[in-house]
Amino acid sequence: MISQLxxxxxxxxxxIDLEIRHLNLLTGLNGSGKSSLIQTLLLLRQSPEIGKGELKLDNPSNTLFDAGVAEDVYYQFGTDKEIVFRCVSEQHCLEWFFDCDVLSHPNRDVLRASADYSPEQLQQCNVFSSAFQYLSAERAGAQNAYPASVEVVKNQKSLGLSGEYTTHFLHVYGDYEVNEILHHPHARSNKLIHQTEAWLSELATGVRLKTEEISNEEVRLDFQFDTDQGITHKFKPKNVGLGLIYVLPVIVSLLSAEKDKLILIENPESHIHPRGQVELGKLFAAAAQSGVQLFIETHSDHILNGIRIATREKCIASENVISFYFKRFEEDNRSDITSILIDDKGKLHRKTAEGTVAKIPKGFFDEWTKSMLKLF
Structure with missing residues (x-):
């Protein structure tokens, strides 16, 4: 598990030099550097020769992230012609000093560093382990059928970059027993399919899921709903609302994750109403407390509040949570990151460089307060 980045x-x-915890919330204005932090992890993972010091920026055959070429990724006002990544875990420190002379070689799509890490050394960091999931902001939408893949689902135990294999994953692992700490109190059983239904029911009442294998290449997903008059007929995904479809991969990735798995999720709140976002924050907290490491990029104060409530209710230890607030300086276009902590009471604070407690910075999810002051 990563402890420093x-x-x-x-x-x-x-x-930037950040202390990393189990649950890491990336917040701040658009274009302030949140995605860039996630992209460093994606580039490291997708580079097949990273152990030998080769960072592949443009990798069409394995595109977790297509970064382009050297001049696209080098900090514009840098002076020392190198990009540095350091990833520290409990057992090991992995470090690369990539040569990046953009004046002489602006179009390089491979950056090189002096490094010699064995596969075993790389595997000690969860960025490179098989226990990895990235869900991009552009998730798979409503479809009549979803793709199936033995390689992705059974061999990699992945949902795909956009969650496109989630239906196949549920079809294969629906009877998987979910970790007790993640159990929803109203689920029909501890099985993955029933736990997923229960958490989805925080968004829409009485959700039931049905999966059916159409062929070796496609699986169908249908929704049903509990009512006072019985269970409804089946609904296709396009007829139930985009929120349920968008959040399904997020919930399944959390419920199926084993200890030490690394999960990166962009904008999990998309198309979700406020109460659902709060419950999603609580689920993030529970997953992190179970030993999963999460990087969550979000603009949702409701998700933050769900995590705060979970901390106050002792569902997660306060030392396992941190939020990073990103902003960008106009004078040199660099990101500034403030680490914001949550105490045992769910209150927010930041630590100064001297280690003292201080107030959270202006701009950190304070728009509600500003709006209320204008209205009342």
Missing amino acids: YIKNFKSLKE
Whole structure:
């Protein structure tokens, strides 16, 4: 599990050194560097020769992230012609100093560093382990049928980059027993399919899921709903609302995750109403407390509040949670990141460089307060 992340001269991240915890919330204005932090992890993972010091920026055959070429990723006002990534885990420190002379070689799509890490050394960091899931902001929408893949679902135990294999995953692992800490109190059983239904029912009442294998290449997903008059007929995904479809991969990834798995999720709140976002925050907290490591990029104060409530209710230890608030300086276009902590009471605070407690910065999810002051 990652405990420290150091990045230098990558896009707007001129130089950052962050303490990483189980649950890491990335917040802040658009274009402030949140995605850039996630992209460093994606580039490291997708580079097949990273152990030998080769960082593949443009990799069409394995595109977790297509970064382009050197001049696209090097911090514009950098002076030392190198990009540095350092990833520290409990057992090991992995570090790369990539040569990046954009004046001489602006179009390089491979950056090189002096490094010699064995596969075993890389595997000690969950960025490179098989226990990895990335869900992009552009998730699979409503479809009459979803793709199936033995390689992705059975061999990699993945849902795909956009969650496109979630239906196949549920079809294969629906009877999987979910970790007790993640159990929803109103689920029909501890099986993955029933736990998924229960958490989805926080968004829409009485959700039931049905999967059916159409062929070796496709699986169908249908929704039903509990009512006072019995269970409804089946509904196709396009007839139940986009929120349920968008959040399904998020919920399944959390409920099926084993200890030490690394999950990166962009904008999990998309198309979800406020109460559902709060419950999603609680589920993030429970997953992190079970030993999963999460990086969540979000604009949702409701998700933050769900995590705060979970902390106050002792569903997660406060030392396992941290939020990073990103903003960008106009004078040199670099990201500035403030680490914000949650105490045992669910209250927010930040620590100064001297280690003292201080107030959270202006701009950190304070728009509601500003709006209320204008209205009342």
